[in-house]
Amino acid sequence: MLAYSIRRLVYGFLILAGVNLATFFLFFTVNTPDDMARLNIGGKRVTPELIEKWKVERGYDKPLYWNDAKAGAEQLTETIFWERSVSLFSFDFGRADSESAGDIGAEVASRMWVSIKLALPIFVLQVLATTSFGLLLVMFRNTRLDLWGSILCVLMMSISGLFYIIVGQYFFARVLKLVPISGYAEGLDVVKFLVLPVVLSALARLGAEARLYRAMFIEEINKDYVRTARAKGLSETVVMFRHVLRNALIPIITSAGGYLPYVFMGSLVFESFFGIPGLGAYVIEAIGKQDFAIVRTMVFVGSLLYIATYALIDVAYTWVDPRVRLG
Numbered sequence: 001m002l003a004y005s006i007r008r009l010v011y012g013f014l015i016l017a018g019v020n021l022a023t024f025f026l027f028f029t030v031n032t033p034d035d036m037a038r039l040n041i042g043g044k045r046v047t048p049e050l051i052e053k054w055k056v057e058r059g060y061d062k063p064l065y066w067n068d069a070k071a072g073a074e075q076l077t078e079t080i081f082w083e084r085s086v087s088l089f090s091f092d093f094g095r096a097d098s099e100s101a102g103d104i105g106a107e108v109a110s111r112m113w114v115s116i117k118l119a120l121p122i123f124v125l126q127v128l129a130t131t132s133f134g135l136l137l138v139m140f141r142n143t144r145l146d147l148w149g150s151i152l153c154v155l156m157m158s159i160s161g162l163f164y165i166i167v168g169q170y171f172f173a174r175v176l177k178l179v180p181i182s183g184y185a186e187g188l189d190v191v192k193f194l195v196l197p198v199v200l201s202a203l204a205r206l207g208a209e210a211r212l213y214r215a216m217f218i219e220e221i222n223k224d225y226v227r228t229a230r231a232k233g234l235s236e237t238v239v240m241f242r243h244v245l246r247n248a249l250i251p252i253i254t255s256a257g258g259y260l261p262y263v264f265m266g267s268l269v270f271e272s273f274f275g276i277p278g279l280g281a282y283v284i285e286a287i288g289k290q291d292f293a294i295v296r297t298m299v300f301v302g303s304l305l306y307i308a309t310y311a312l313i314d315v316a317y318t319w320v321d322p323r324v325r326l327g
Contacts (some may be wrong), residue, residue: 008311015307040097059080059084088297149210261302
């Protein structure tokens with residue numbers, strides 16, 4: 001286990017370094033610091049003096065990779081690459097490119113908790129709802145409930161997530177006035193602002209996930225250990241929950257765990273539509289402002305979350321199935 005963990009840590013670091021290097025190269029090849037200055041300053045009269053001032057304020061006046069004007073280690077550290085790319089590994093995100101955005105690290109730290117408040121209920125509700133619905137369809141397989149449930153799953157898969165948002169906001173917020181249509185508040189008041197996006201987000205993925213889990217459970221119920229359990233006189237409920245569900249946990253963990261970084265990063269669509277100031281809304285705002293410093297930071301944070309999540313998924317395999325060993 002220790003050797004495996006160290007190896008995964010090294011692999012994760014190399015992947016993160018590669019993603020970070022590729023992102024830096026892409027951003028500074030497509031857009032030079034002068035181009036970034038023109039985009040952020042705006043207006044028709046962008047003078048060379050204004051461009052130079054903007055670059056100096058944000059550290060973009062330095063060489064990209066190597067500084068011949070310095071000596072020793074400063075030849076490497078006094079560069080844009082070191083200050084804007086390597087520094088991310090120490091979680092020093094620096095300053096945003098736009099005038100009003102401020103310190104990126106402070107924004108990420110505050111908005112992260114907002115996204116977590118939205119992400120955790122979505123993740124838990126989604127896993128419980130989709131797993132339960134998939135088990136229900138398999139328990140009543142070859143019946144009308146299974147038929148119409150499968151049709152409903154396909155129908156829900158075919159509908160865009162925007163449809164759930166628009167209809168949910170109109171029906172529950174405007175017509176019934178049960179919850180606010182958008183916004184955010186601290187303390188216990190946050191519940192009334194998050195309940196609608198949480199339910200709609202879980203509902204938007206219910207069809208696809210439930211149909212996937214149904215296929216997994218159907219594959220399990222045809223195996224020998226299920227026939228043995230039924231031959232011993234166990235009820236269908238015990239067979240499904242104690243045997244089938246337990247043996248299907250590995251693909252469920254793989255599917256649900258792969259979605260976890262997405263919800264923790266904040267749903268771009270849901271946070272924007274519901275006015276929730278999380279990480280997803282932060283990315284949308286940065287794209288609208290052409291703030292490449294924020295976008296590069298969020299790419300780094302997202303890559304880090306995916307690498308950490310899949311490492312935890314591998315460890316979780318050993319918890320749900322004793323036959324799995326990490327070596």
